Amino acid sequence: MASEPYLILCINPGSTSTKxxxxxxxxxxxxxxxxxxxxxxxxxxRVSDQSEYRAGVxxxxxxxxxxxxxxxxxxxxxxxxxxxxxxxxxxxxxxMLEDLAEYSLKYYxxxxxxxxxxxxALSVARRAGAPAFIIDPIATDDFxxxxxxxxxxxxxRVSLMHSLNLRAKARHAAAQVGKPFSDINMIGCHLGGxxxxxxxxxxxxxxxxxxxxxxxxxxxQRAGTLAIAAVMEMCFSGKYTPDQLxxxxxxxxxxxxxxxxxxxxxxxxxxxxxxxxxTLVVEAxxxxxxxxxxxxxxxxxxxxxxVFITGGLANAEYLTEPLVRRIKFLAPIYVLPxxxxxxxxxxxxxxxxxxxxxxxDYSAEDSLRARLEDPAKFKVLNxxxxx
Numbered sequence: 433m434a435s436e437p438y439l440i441l442c443i444n445p446g447s448t449s450t451k452x453x454x455x456x457x458x459x460x461x462x463x464x465x466x467x468x469x470x471x472x473x474x475x476x477x478r479v480s481d482q483s484e485y486r487a488g489v490x491x492x493x494x495x496x497x498x499x500x501x502x503x504x505x506x507x508x509x510x511x512x513x514x515x516x517x518x519x520x521x522x523x524x525x526x527x528m529l530e531d532l533a534e535y536s537l538k539y540y541x542x543x544x545x546x547x548x549x550x551x552x553a554l555s556v557a558r559r560a561g562a563p564a565f566i567i568d569p570i571a572t573d574d575f576x577x578x579x580x581x582x583x584x585x586x587x588x589r590v591s592l593m594h595s596l597n598l599r600a601k602a603r604h605a606a607a608q609v610g611k612p613f614s615d616i617n618m619i620g621c622h623l624g625g626x627x628x629x630x631x632x633x634x635x636x637x638x639x640x641x642x643x644x645x646x647x648x649x650x651x652x653q654r655a656g657t658l659a660i661a662a663v664m665e666m667c668f669s670g671k672y673t674p675d676q677l678x679x680x681x682x683x684x685x686x687x688x689x690x691x692x693x694x695x696x697x698x699x700x701x702x703x704x705x706x707x708x709x710x711t712l713v714v715e716a717x718x719x720x721x722x723x724x725x726x727x728x729x730x731x732x733x734x735x736x737x738x739v740f741i742t743g744g745l746a747n748a749e750y751l752t753e754p755l756v757r758r759i760k761f762l763a764p765i766y767v768l769p770x771x772x773x774x775x776x777x778x779x780x781x782x783x784x785x786x787x788x789x790x791x792x793d794y795s796a797e798d799s800l801r802a803r804l805e806d807p808a809k810f811k812v813l814n815x816x817x818x819x
Contacts (some may be wrong), residue, residue, distance in 0.1 A: 436785075441505070448467065487555045511550070514536075521567045568596045571592060616632075621743075623742070625694065629648070653691065655683065656720065
């Protein structure tokens, strides 16, 4: 393995772009957001079908940057909707790729664009003779049995959130407190098109809201927690197909539903011009986020050393100001704006390359395929009864 400084390639696929970065240790050498032609993307029926196309774009980026693939020490891809995993760094293997390509859609009901990260990383890593990793994937799951129960035995609370950015910023917040991440209790909140937050108890997210489309506050695009009876009426009204309803609740609700836009600049302009509707919607969102953060404090019996707020919308004072005002009684608050996924991936790979962290293997024994074939085996109550 190469001696320090290590050369690390990080890949973060987005819905219409791919962000790539080459790092010397954790220092960015070349970073680029590659926009894709929407018409080209439409030609791919599924997310997994885009892998070869995006791999070619990444190769072009490396060539233009003058980076030799053989010089790479590691390649890291964004971690997608794998089986539920404890937080950490994982080697990419065939079982992981099969789950992301074939079983993620069946198990979670959606196919996240981040699922491409592992296959893209492995395609480059094999040519480089270097390891391929994912770090803190979306499906990172450190829940304790107590936080898994939903109230309906057939429905288990699951952990799906902006894990990569949340855990990276949690380490930064811990540094400001002056303690290691593994020794501190904190609550982290990621503000973006979707909003996710977690209760970190000594380095583990033991509780969280559903950051994709489930329980939690409404967001710029998503509906958040809704009354079951009202949702059932929508489901059986005949007005929506299942796909239409998923789109309505997942990408056409929240700010978009109320205001017709999730453009932060436009929303700020409306608030500053005295638009009472925009002000009401934003402050209602801030209230819901605050209530969720306060609820997560209960998961740690109120023993919280700090709260941090991150994500792209952490720059939006029209949202963070009313939010901070409502939660400042809990603990010191750190606003750490941005979504630094590429840097977070580089830092994770660097911990492994330096021997500070041991990477884990992705096991096929309890893969998504296994969960689909024998779902009862993985329910928390069943596992408790066997102990």
